[in-house]
Amino acid sequence: MSKRPSFPVELSIVIPLLNEAESLPELTRWIHRVLAQHGLTYEVILVDDGSTDTSWEVIEELAETDTHLRGIRFNRNYGKSAALNVGFKETTGRVVCTMDADLQDSPEELPELYRMITEQGYDLVSGWKKKRFDPLSKTIPTKLFNGATRWLSGIQLHDFNCGLKAYDHRVVRSIEVYGEMHRYIPVIAKWAGFRKIGEKVVQHQERKYGTTKFGLERFVYGFLDLMSITFVSRFRRRPMHFFGTMGTVSFLIGLLITLWLVGEKVWYSWMLNLATRNVTDQPLFFLALTAIMIGAMLFLTGFLAELIQLNGANRNDYLVRDKVNLN
Ligand code: UDP
Ligand code: MG
Numbered sequence: 001m002s003k004r005p006s007f008p009v010e011l012s013i014v015i016p017l018l019n020e021a022e023s024l025p026e027l028t029r030w031i032h033r034v035l036a037q038h039g040l041t042y043e044v045i046l047v048d049d050g051s052t053d054t055s056w057e058v059i060e061e062l063a064e065t066d067t068h069l070r071g072i073r074f075n076r077n078y079g080k081s082a083a084l085n086v087g088f089k090e091t092t093g094r095v096v097c098t099m100d101a102d103l104q105d106s107p108e109e110l111p112e113l114y115r116m117i118t119e120q121g122y123d124l125v126s127g128w129k130k131k132r133f134d135p136l137s138k139t140i141p142t143k144l145f146n147g148a149t150r151w152l153s154g155i156q157l158h159d160f161n162c163g164l165k166a167y168d169h170r171v172v173r174s175i176e177v178y179g180e181m182h183r184y185i186p187v188i189a190k191w192a193g194f195r196k197i198g199e200k201v202v203q204h205q206e207r208k209y210g211t212t213k214f215g216l217e218r219f220v221y222g223f224l225d226l227m228s229i230t231f232v233s234r235f236r237r238r239p240m241h242f243f244g245t246m247g248t249v250s251f252l253i254g255l256l257i258t259l260w261l262v263g264e265k266v267w268y269s270w271m272l273n274l275a276t277r278n279v280t281d282q283p284l285f286f287l288a289l290t291a292i293m294i295g296a297m298l299f300l301t302g303f304l305a306e307l308i309q310l311n312g313a314n315r316n317d318y319l320v321r322d323k324v325n326l327n
Contacts, residue, residue, distance in 0.1 A: 007092060007094040007169070008041075008092045009041045009043050009093045009094075010041045010042060010094050010114065011035065011040050011041070011093045011094070011097060011114050012042065012043050012091035012092060012093030012095070012096045013031060013042060013043070013045065013097045013098070013099065013110070014045045014047065014087035014088060014090075014091060014096060014098045015044065015047065015098070015099055015100070015101050016047045016049055016080050016083030016087065016098075016100075016101070017046060017048055017049060017051065017055060017083075017100075018048075018049045018051055018055075018077060018080075018213050019051045019052060019053045019055060019210060019213075020055055020101040020209070021051070021053045021054045021055045021058050022208075022210060023102055023208065023210065024046070024058045024059065024062065024101065025058065025062060026103060027101060027103055027107070028044060028069065030107045031044060031110070032066070032068065033107075034107045034108055034110060035107075040110075040111065043068050043069075043070060043091075044066075044068050044070065045071075046069065046070070046101070047071075047072045047073075047074070047083040047084070047086055048071065048073040048074065049074050049077050049079065049083040050073075050074045050075065050076040050077035051073075059071040059073075072086055072087065072090065074086075079179075079180060079182075080180075080182045080213075081179060081181050081182040084098060084182055084185075085176060085177040088172040088173075088175075088177070091169070091172060093169060094118065094169055095113075095114050095117045095166055095167065095168065095169065096167045096171075096172045097110055097113055097114070097165065097166045098163060098164065098165050098166075099163055099164045100163035102209070103205060103207070103208045103209070104133070104163070104204055104205050105127065105162075105163055105164040105205075106164075106203040106204075106205065109127065109164060109200065109202045109203065113125050113164075113165075113166035113200060114166065116166065116198060116200060120198070121196060122168070122196050122197070123168045123170070123171055123195065123196045123197060124166070124167050124168070124185075124189050124194055124196075124197045125166045125197075125198045125200055126157050126164075126165050126198070127159065127162035127163070127165060127201075128157070128159040128162060128199050128200065128201050128202060129159055129162055129204040130159075130201045131204060132204050133204050133206040134204075141219045142159075142161070144219075145161070145183075145223070145226075146158060146159060146160055146161075148223070148226060149187065149226060152226060152230045153184075153186070153230070154190075155186050155190055155197055156199075157186055157197065157199055158199065159199075160183060160184065160186055160187075161182075161183045162202070167189075170194070170321065171189050171192075174192050174194075175189055175192055176188075179225065180218075180222070181225060181229065184225065184226065184229050187229055187233065188233075190233075192319055193319055236309065237309065239302055239306055239308075239309055240302040240303065240305065242302070243298045243301045243305060244298070246298050247294075247295045247296070247297075247298030247299040247301075247302060248295070249295075250291050250292075250294045251292055251295030253291045254287075254291030254292030254294075254295060255288075255292065257284050257285075257287060257288035257291065258288045258292070261279050261285060264276075265279055
């Protein structure tokens with residue numbers, strides 16, 4: 001018989017938190033109530049992302065009586081992505097869910113998310129806060145952000161940045177969430193080959209305690225991150241294809257203009273014996289010069305990128321999805 005992995009618990013819940021002391025007791029009680037009702041075995045992994053309030057004391061206290069609870073505390077604030085990444089590494093469940101600690105996401109959604117992964121075979125299911133309880137200054141830019149991400153990634157989700165998500169254990173084992181890339185986990189997952197990505201409309205509440213940890217700068221950074229993730233997902237292993245193509249285009253434009261200028265000069269002054277401007281007096285000349293130089297620089301960038309990529313420790317990190325009769 002082939003070996004199948006077995007799991008200590010059915011569901012791991014990863015919760016990143018920064019200064020959410022007031023919410024934690026209520027949140028953990030609520031999770032327990034819902035999951036006990038559904039008879040799911042679970043663990044809750046609380047990742048304290050360098051809170052400066054009493055969050056960690058609260059976690060320690062809760063952990064004394066609650067055997068499902070596990071806690072990790074960062075030495076300082078590293079951001080939600082880092083917290084998720086570390087939490088993921090500790091999970092042992094068949095399915096991994098993430099949620100925010102601020103009680104905006106409802107634990108009532110967890111059993112259904114679990115079911116979608118195990119029974120419908122989704123790799124990833126993202127929550128969709130169809131009816132949001134957030135200020136307009138946040139919901140309107142969010143729409144733009146989601147539209148742009150949908151367009152660039154080809155993933156048809158309405159709400160990429162929803163904190164409430166569920167993953168097949170394989171996904172969290174294989175992906176790295178770094179920088180502020182928690183907004184783009186579905187994109188990272190897709191590029192790692194997890195293509196069955198679904199969506200579930202989830203309840204959203206107004207923040208009950210504490211304040212939001214992200215300001216408007218999230219949209220500027222989010223946009224830049226979208227650019228880099230799109231680039232990296234396509235060309236990480238073959239940067240020359242990107243830089244080389246751009247370089248060739250630029251170089252060709254420069255070359256064509258140069259040929260045109262020289263041809264024109266030869267035709268008018270030598271063949272027709274007309275007085276003409278110097279080539280260097282023409283605006284087009286400078287355009288050609290710039291285009292050729294940019295082309296050459298793009299090529300150099302491409303070669304350097306190839307060398308860097310070749311040196312990367314994970315240049316061969318192919319992802320194996322399943323094995324049979326192998327360890
Ligand atoms: N969070 C975190 N580290 C940070 C910022 C936020 O762990 O540097 C947590 C925060 O405590 C919450 C979740 O990420 O559990 C979502 O943050 P928040 O509710 O402030 O975001 P919003 O709902 O306003 O998008
Ligand atoms: Mg929130």
